[in-house]
Amino acid sequence: MANAWTTAEQVMFDDMVAKFDDPLIIGKLATTYPVPAPEAMERAKDQFWIPAPLIGSTFNGFDQTANFGSLTETEIAVSIGYHKSDPRTLSSKNLRNQTVMSNWAKAARQKLASDINYALFQTVALQGSVVVKRTVAATGYDDVSLADAALTEIGAPMSDRAFVAAPRVANLMAGDLAKRSTFSGAAQNAYEKAELGIGVAGFDVYKNDQNLNLGAATGGATTVNGANQYYVPVANAVDALGQTVNVDNRYSNLTITATTYANVKVGDAFTITGVNSVHMISKQDTGQLQTFRVVGKPSANVIQVAPAIISGGGGTRPELEYQNVTAAPANGATITWLNTVTAPLNPFFVKDSLLLLPGTYSVDPQDGWQVKRATTDLGIALTYTRQGNINDLSVKARFDVDFGTALTAPNMAGVELFNQT
Numbered sequence: 001m002a003n004a005w006t007t008a009e010q011v012m013f014d015d016m017v018a019k020f021d022d023p024l025i026i027g028k029l030a031t032t033y034p035v036p037a038p039e040a041m042e043r044a045k046d047q048f049w050i051p052a053p054l055i056g057s058t059f060n061g062f063d064q065t066a067n068f069g070s071l072t073e074t075e076i077a078v079s080i081g082y083h084k085s086d087p088r089t090l091s092s093k094n095l096r097n098q099t100v101m102s103n104w105a106k107a108a109r110q111k112l113a114s115d116i117n118y119a120l121f122q123t124v125a126l127q128g129s130v131v132v133k134r135t136v137a138a139t140g141y142d143d144v145s146l147a148d149a150a151l152t153e154i155g156a157p158m159s160d161r162a163f164v165a166a167p168r169v170a171n172l173m174a175g176d177l178a179k180r181s182t183f184s185g186a187a188q189n190a191y192e193k194a195e196l197g198i199g200v201a202g203f204d205v206y207k208n209d210q211n212l213n214l215g216a217a218t219g220g221a222t223t224v225n226g227a228n229q230y231y232v233p234v235a236n237a238v239d240a241l242g243q244t245v246n247v248d249n250r251y252s253n254l255t256i257t258a259t260t261y262a263n264v265k266v267g268d269a270f271t272i273t274g275v276n277s278v279h280m281i282s283k284q285d286t287g288q289l290q291t292f293r294v295v296g297k298p299s300a301n302v303i304q305v306a307p308a309i310i311s312g313g314g315g316t317r318p319e320l321e322y323q324n325v326t327a328a329p330a331n332g333a334t335i336t337w338l339n340t341v342t343a344p345l346n347p348f349f350v351k352d353s354l355l356l357l358p359g360t361y362s363v364d365p366q367d368g369w370q371v372k373r374a375t376t377d378l379g380i381a382l383t384y385t386r387q388g389n390i391n392d393l394s395v396k397a398r399f400d401v402d403f404g405t406a407l408t409a410p411n412m413a414g415v416e417l418f419n420q421t
Contacts, residue, residue, distance in 0.1 A: 005372070008098045012105040013384050016399070017374040020382060023113045025206050026120040029162040030354040032379040035080065038360045046080040046359065049246050053409055055280060055321045069317040072235050077248045080359035080404040084115045087398035095395060108399045116380065116403055118210055121164070123405040124354050125212050125345040129306045130154070130414025131269040131291040133338045138165070138172040138418050147348045147416055148202040153288065155280040156412050160351040163203040166344035169418060170207035203348060211344045214417065217268045217337035220259025224272060224335065225301065229254055230328035231308040233318040249322070250410055251295055252308035256335060261301055268294040269338040276326040280411070283323055290325045291338065293410065306410035324411060340421045349413035359402030
């Protein structure tokens, strides 16, 4: 079947593709990750595994006879979990009207791009485990420098970092910048447009157009229930059927006793008494309590936390290489909730740790519809599909995108919270 398009549709689609990536603030900061071939993705139900970052280990001396341990290649599970569509019924009058078609395309572009941006925003804001708590409102450089220190002291890469501020937070930061004595360039833009998009304390800093509030923690008094709750990283494991399967090592479970466990929620941030963070390469104690996020509640009085609690307590080589805390939490150790006041999340991250995964799907014109396809600069496959109805000469038409997101290492990302008690 030949594809015949009105001029209005052709112009509309070309404009849609050309401008689709423009509002993707976080999409441009994330890393677009290539997915396997469509056939493989269909068989795997759009799920696949990718390599996790490796951490090296060194030993003293020339004789390394005792130190030739196996290379533990860990992986993480990712998926194409989102399909978004803007469907409409168009009359034969609509199809001849360039203005009507262009207005719809603009609205669809804004919403679909917003969906992608928000999915990336949620991924990094709810899973990033490095938490900076501020008891004051945002001030500017000092706030971003604390996020820089929190990442740097644990050995995160010092380049290609991004900080994405909520609208009101960004405006306060821009206000601080606008007060600088040299009133030109970035300072002038901050004054005139409340604009950031600049380098501050090792980060590329941007204003996001969306808010994601984290409610105050209401789990009440909470303690660790049980000693030796440390995690042992492994490349794979044997399941109940005797099959070797991959293992995702980003998270671990922690059994707790909470005054109101039912009120503990995904996104809550906390520290554990006696559990400090370490530099991921040198393994030196940072002197700071390790911050954690709740990423799941798999069973009663059990929370899934990011990052996994890897203390090295078992002494295996993977534990020593991936160690991220000074010690496993003691039985009865106090959990201190950090999100004490409802406030917007302001994520920051190493750019390589946040992934945008472009999806694929089949829409064949031979099945009775007309299709236009294109791929944006960020790799997002965009389709415009339409099918006519002879009863009233109307046309059903839709724009579609398919994608996934992933955070490869929770401790390569985090959030800053302001106005906390």
